[in-house]
Amino acid sequence: MLKIPEHQVAGHQAGDGKLGPLVDDSGHFYKPLQDGKRGSRELAFYTSFSSNPNIPDNIRRFFPAYYGTQILEASDGSGPCPHLVLEDVVSKYILPCIMDIKIGSRTWYPQASEDYIQRCLKKDRETTSLSLGFRICGFQVYGGKQSEFWKPEKKFFQGLSADDVRLALRKFVSSNLSAESNLSPASCFASSVYDGSNGILAQLLELKKWFEDQTMYHFNSCSVLMVYEKEKLLKGEASGAVVKLVDFAHVMESGGVIDHNFLGGLCSLIKFISEILECPNDYRNKDCLQDSGRSYDFVGNGIRE
Amino acid sequence: MLKIPEHQVAGHQAGDGKLGPLVDDSGHFYKPLQDGKRGSRELAFYTSFSSNPNIPDNIRRFFPAYYGTQILEASDGSGPCPHLVLEDVVSKYILPCIMDIKIGSRTWYPQASEDYIQRCLKKDRETTSLSLGFRICGFQVYGGKQSEFWKPEKKFFQGLSADDVRLALRKFVSSNLSAESNLSPASCFASSVYDGSNGILAQLLELKKWFEDQTMYHFNSCSVLMVYEKEKLLKGEASGAVVKLVDFAHVMESGGVIDHNFLGGLCSLIKFISEILECPNDYRNKDCLQDSGRSYDFVGNGIRE
Known part of the structure; x- marks a missing residue:
């Protein structure tokens, strides 16, 4: 079950027919790929970073884990759209x-x-x-x-x-x-x-x-x-x-x-x-x-x- | 005897009727106060910095020593002009x-x-x-x-x-x-x-x-x-x-x-x-x-x- 993140404090937010990220119950954060160069650059970064052998482990933990991309129904109802599948960094927090x-x-x-x-x-x-x-x-x-x-x-x-x-x-x-x-x-x-x-x-x-x-x-x-x-x-x-x-x-x-x-x-x-x-x-x-x-x-x- | 610095590599340079700094034989560098706010700000900085008790000694050595101001004949022949009297940081070097x-x-x-x-x-x-x-x-x-x-x-x-x-x-x-x-x-x-x-x-x-x-x-x-x-x-x-x-x-x-x-x-x-x-x-x-x-x-x- 995908839903609108409860704890987003900045950036584009889903809801009211707007395009924004979604989360599920198993700790994933689905970020719609932005239009044009922005989306392709963010994808290129996650692809590059996640497979880059020169990133030390103590640094990797400062970045959300990346699980690839997935086509999902966009939150604004505009139809299927590729999303980055990322770690939902606040999924385990209560307050x-x-x-x-x-x-x-x-x-x-x-x-x-x-x-x-x-x-x-x-x-x-x-x-x-x-x-x-x-x-x-x-x-x-x-x-x-x-x-x-x-x-x-x-x-x-x-x-x-x-x-x-x-x-x-x-x-x-x-x-x-x-x-x-x-x-x-x-x-x-x-x-x-x-x-x-x-x-x-x-x-x-x-x-x-x-x-x-x-x-x-x-x-x-x-x-x-x-x-x-x-x-x-x-x-x-x-x-x-x-x-x-x-x-x-x-x-x-x-x-x-x-x-x-x-x-x-x-x-x-x-x-x-x-x-x-x-x-x-x-x-x-x-x-x-x-x-x-x-x-x-x-x-x-x-x-x- | 004031003369044009031999080893200046950037900034306004004296000579050919232009306004620029002068040096003497005892290790002083005379920098004409620039017009308007530039000159007053540089003077204010040297005054503030030279009497600032919060500057550690190991940091003070990174700044040219400041000996006050002096009215000198400007290098461009425009008449007497206030100069900052500073340490000539290259006076003791041969090459x-x-x-x-x-x-x-x-x-x-x-x-x-x-x-x-x-x-x-x-x-x-x-x-x-x-x-x-x-x-x-x-x-x-x-x-x-x-x-x-x-x-x-x-x-x-x-x-x-x-x-x-x-x-x-x-x-x-x-x-x-x-x-x-x-x-x-x-x-x-x-x-x-x-x-x-x-x-x-x-x-x-x-x-x-x-x-x-x-x-x-x-x-x-x-x-x-x-x-x-x-x-x-x-x-x-x-x-x-x-x-x-x-x-x-x-x-x-x-x-x-x-x-x-x-x-x-x-x-x-x-x-x-x-x-x-x-x-x-x-x-x-x-x-x-x-x-x-x-x-x-x-x-x-x-x-x-």
Whole structure:
């Protein structure tokens, strides 16, 4: 029985006659092949990656498993359409907290059409992509009680500032989702989710190490998915935090060069998460800001201005 | 006695009635303050940086020492003009081999004017900045004999490919500058210059570590200067290799975010130099290419194309 995914936080979504991915009960995620080059590029990536002997095992786990393609009735009723059969990365979670972060200060690439480049560039400048090297595209988070749940609408993610992003990364591991706690979210799950040898930060650092060296693929406009299990945290168990890379419609050959655009954005995200772990209680704490050098006074004007 | 620098490889140069930097015999480099915001920003940067208690000593050495400003007769005869008084980083070298590499896939920044942004973007796309995360702006190198010397004209640096950049980074540490050796330069000084605890690579890695953490400055359109002493190498002594950052007319406040654009480009340069050390003899050696994953077959087309 195919159904619409319950826990999708970004990207094209099925339902209301729209084309989007489907899932089944045995942990598969069926992603319709996108039109034209996007679909063929994503398929080419999964085909290449899944049979590439140069991918270390510790890196392979950051990618959804790939089970080939299958022709299925499209979710928009447009008839049979080829779908990528992938691992449904959240199928085993009961209360999955999920954040989708598009990595890179540049989401376009030299080979794209001029029109596509200009549209991407505009969006990169309007969002935090350009300034932070990444942008949050969507998330859902369960609160301290099972009844609490927060999944902002698309509109929420337009025009976020650096501080909004800091706050979102804190809220994502907070036990208190109420509006009043906006300024100082109690990030009581920060260490369980972000820290430790199995935490998000350790996984991002492992990924970073690979990106410093790999010259096979350039992951343009690709997302890091951070997922953990709130159900387990509430029971006092380990968070089951995982990092996955998703969305490979714009992956390109590298020309023998590292993906410096992805790597730079990944390092920026790593720094944001590190700062939360350094000051888990209050991100506007002055001592914290000074330690991290952020309050340093540097005014870009002098003589002859 | 002020004079025109003998070993400048990029940037505005004095002479023929043009405005440019001057040097004296006691190791000072006098850089005329550029017009408008550029000049004031570079001054603001040197003032801020030189008195910033949060700069570690091992990082400070990567920047030219700053001795204040001085009003001097401009080199273009336009009258008295304020100059930055800086350390002349090549004053003690007899046969300095120098390469100037502008770091970052993006040389513009959000605060700049639309006109400036478009001009920079165009140049970033026309050069290797976009694809490699850096571009070579100039270099000079002495060969195995003192009479051999290569300092390409500005034109040489337009339209370089990734392979041209690989070759230039090999030629920079080669003992053989002749044209016939283009395909396989004998990079016999590669390990003396790039490798070892005092080599260029170790210094770039130290700089990288700082850039992963520092959230004080964004070094837009800034260059890494790599310098070593050919005279010493020919005598069998250590290369005296140093890395310096120069050109701070576009340095900005960071907004509490790491300089992911500079960091990404720096990591790419590090990878290029690492590859030379892995295969010093022949960069088209197939085994080398396969080891580094560069020859991996990934074709971005599949069904529905």
